[in-house]
Amino acid sequence: GALVYQYPRRTICKSGTSMRMECQAVGFQATSVAWYRQSPQKTFELIALSTVNSAIKYEQNFTQEKFPISHPNLSFSSMTVLNAYLEDRGLYLCGARGTGGDQDTQYFGPGTRLLVL
């Protein structure tokens, strides 16, 4: 079946430092990967959508300069939170969709929980 893994599951960083998180798709080819942030209030914010052979599309209030994303192949994506501050805390989820599985459905990883001190 289609599975999505995320690393690390939980991370703590000091204010102003950066941290990188990874997303791996297993059992299908992730032609598109979306990165979300879930706030403590549980609402989802789409950060950006990365589609193979297309430019990464960032949503309003999110920039490549702050959240650079790499999607080098059909099984892996990474995102870095640069200069993390308190408002960046939350659960970061990657949702992957593609061929080899149900290509209409977005499969989610367990998330990377970011705490900023």
Place this chain on the structure above:
Amino acid sequence: GEQVEQRPPHLSVREGDSAVITCTYTDPNSYYFFWYKQEPGASLQLLMKVFSSTEINEGQGFTVLLNKKDKRLSLNLTAAHPGDSAAYFCAVRATGYQNFYFGKGTSLTVIP
């Protein structure tokens, strides 16, 4: 762009009662509809995917209704049990579009 509104934000029911969560959307091109369940500390688990062509979909212990005319999607847990306590999110996607649009979630508590 698509606007998805989900109600209620919080819902508390007794074990054995039914629980109904509703989402409304705005884009008439929306074609795929999803319900996800998120247990505390966990990620999103796909409950059901619904196509625009099907109005009633039954899962294990729940029913999903799609009213295209009113642009409304609902999740009906027929006899809730404590294991159903979780956050539920609807998501909508249009044909040809990559973005999934999520509702803000419903926190369901089932009281034994």
